[in-house]
Amino acid sequence: xxxxxxxxxxxxxxxxxxxxxxxxxxxxxxxxxxxxxxxxxxxxxxxxxxxxxxxxxxxxxxxxxxxxxxxxxxxxxxxxxxxxxxxxxxxxxxxxxxxxxxxxxxxxxxxxxxxxxxxxxxxxxxxxxxxxxxxxxxxxxxxx
Numbered sequence: 052x053x054x055x056x057x058x059x060x061x062x063x064x065x066x067x068x069x070x071x072x073x074x075x076x077x078x079x080x081x082x083x084x085x086x087x088x089x090x091x092x093x094x095x096x097x098x099x100x101x102x103x104x105x106x107x108x109x110x111x112x113x114x115x116x117x118x119x120x121x122x123x124x125x126x127x128x129x130x131x132x133x134x135x136x137x138x139x140x141x142x143x144x145x146x147x148x149x150x151x152x153x154x155x156x157x158x159x160x161x162x163x164x165x166x167x168x169x170x171x172x173x174x175x176x177x178x179x180x181x182x183x184x185x186x187x188x189x190x191x192x193x194x195x
Contacts, residue, residue, distance in 0.1 A: 055086075056192040058185065060174040064089045066154050071100070071193055078102060083193075085138055087156055087172050094170035096156045098138035111140075112193055115186035118142050118150065122178045135161045150176045152185075 058066040069084040079102050086095040101110055108117065114131035124144040131140045137160075141153040152174045158167035176182050 056189055058174060058189075060089070060172070062090070064172060064174065066172065066174065068189065068192070080134070083133075083138070085156060087154060087170050089172045092170060092172075094156045094168075096137045097159045098133035099135050100133050100138075112186075112190035114140065115189055118152075119183040119186035122182060124178070135159075144178060148178050150178050150182055152176055 053070045055070070056068040058068075060066075065086070065088040067086040067088075069086075071081040071083050074080070074082055081100050081102070082097050083100055084095065084097050086093065108114070111131060111133075114129070118129065121144075124146050127143075129142045133139070137157050139153075139155040139157070141155070143151045145151070153171055154174065155169055155171040157169045160167075176185060
């Protein structure tokens with residue numbers, strides 16, 4: 052098994068993304084096992100995601116690439132959500148060159164009434180090179 056992709060934040064803050072799997076063999080729906088670790092907290096889930104190779108704006112790679120391309124900033128919060136909300140990313144630009152990237156994990160499977168557990172951690176990244184490197188590295192990891 053391949054090593055996971057790791058985003059290291061401050062201290063022991065980690066977001067791990069394991070290699071995508073194609074459980075149905077159709078190339079349209081993938082699953083990604085993912086973990087968060089911070090200050091003694093550990094959470095993991097398996098998220099269903101759309102075709103990772105599509106260039107549509109709904110994909111995780113597309114979301115990250117748009118954040119990197121808009122390094123000069125944007126207003127409000129941008130959000131990407133996996134198919135059944137097991138993985139949610141939210142990003143805010145502070146207007147001074149930093150992006151706060153929130154990673155939320157939820158229990159696997161549909162949770163239409165918001166009663167499942169969730170865990171969240173926020174990573175602060177430099178909006179230019181650091182965000183571009185994250186987008187490129189994670190996109191390459193997910194698409195290989």
